[in-house]
Amino acid sequence: MLSIRKLNQYYGESHTLWDVDCEVPAQGCTCLMGRNGVGKTTVLKTVMGLLPAASGEIEFDGRRIESRPAEQRARGGIGYVPQGREIFPLLSVEENLRVARTSVGRRDIPTLVHELFPVLHDMRHRRGGDLSGGQQQQLAIGRALCLEPRLLILDEPTEGIQPNIVREIGDVIQRLNRDQAMTVLLVEQKLPFARRTADHFVILDRGRSVADGRMDELEDDLVQRYLTV
Numbered sequence: 033m034l035s036i037r038k039l040n041q042y043y044g045e046s047h048t049l050w051d052v053d054c055e056v057p058a059q060g061c062t063c064l065m066g067r068n069g070v071g072k073t074t075v076l077k078t079v080m081g082l083l084p085a086a087s088g089e090i091e092f093d094g095r096r097i098e099s100r101p102a103e104q105r106a107r108g109g110i111g112y113v114p115q116g117r118e119i120f121p122l123l124s125v126e127e128n129l130r131v132a133r134t135s136v137g138r139r140d141i142p143t144l145v146h147e148l149f150p151v152l153h154d155m156r157h158r159r160g161g162d163l164s165g166g167q168q169q170q171l172a173i174g175r176a177l178c179l180e181p182r183l184l185i186l187d188e189p190t191e192g193i194q195p196n197i198v199r200e201i202g203d204v205i206q207r208l209n210r211d212q213a214m215t216v217l218l219v220e221q222k223l224p225f226a227r228r229t230a231d232h233f234v235i236l237d238r239g240r241s242v243a244d245g246r247m248d249e250l251e252d253d254l255v256q257r258y259l260t261v
């Protein structure tokens with residue numbers, strides 16, 4: 033579904049991604065893992081077209097996308113929930129969702145969004161900035177779903193969120209995989225959440241992809257070497 037091959041990226045002179053490979057199989061959840069600063073967010077932003085790739089290939093649904101502009105990638109079926117959520121704090125919940133929806137030429141909010149997150153319906157007139165951190169994360173995911181993506185990319189969706197909403201977000205990811213046949217690429221530092229939610233992993237270390245496989249085969253020595261702090 034998504035194949036990243038030999039991806040290189042620089043911030044100015046600083047070489048950040050080195051020949052990164054990452055395979056995201058269709059209809060499952062792949063977790064991109066690694067310690068702080070190894071390049072996980074940089075990979076996601078490069079896939080979204082928010083950062084330019086210096087070299088390498090990004091193939092989505094059989095088509096090369098690395099030279100397409102970011103809006104085209106979003107409209108073409110890739111939803112993105114950035115780290116820190118980036119919702120509009122002064123707009124209502126409903127307006128936040130509608131803004132996203134208009135980018136695909138629609139005004140109605142997909143029923144799926146309110147089915148998955150009833151709280152967004154209950155709080156539709158509240159300002160985004162007045163929601164709790166967990167509710168803002170749900171809004172950010174709901175907003176990405178307004179584009180009806182085939183691939184949903186989530187950057188640390190559980191960061192700073194209370195445990196009951198973390199569990200709900202894990203359940204939502206599994207429902208999207210199972211009921212909507214949606215593919216998910218997740219960056220996540222919490223190992224128990226990653227193990228429970230994802231079925232594949234790719235590990236980055238200092239800008240390089242160093243291991244990948246099925247989540248149930250993620251061995252302790254890889255965890256020790258690349259993930260524990």
Ligand SMILES: Nc1ncnc2c1ncn2[C@@H]1O[C@H](COP(=O)(O)OP(=O)(O)OP(=O)(O)O)[C@@H](O)[C@H]1O
Nearest residue numbers: 043046048066067068069070071072073074075115
């Ligand atoms: N805008 C930028 N300009 C220069 N260097 C940057 C920029 N953004 C990130 N970096 C550097 O690139 C490297 C990779 O950062 P990135 O945010 O992709 O890592 P990460 O694995 O997502 O980390 P975290 O888990 O802390 O979010 C880090 O060394 C970081 O300091």
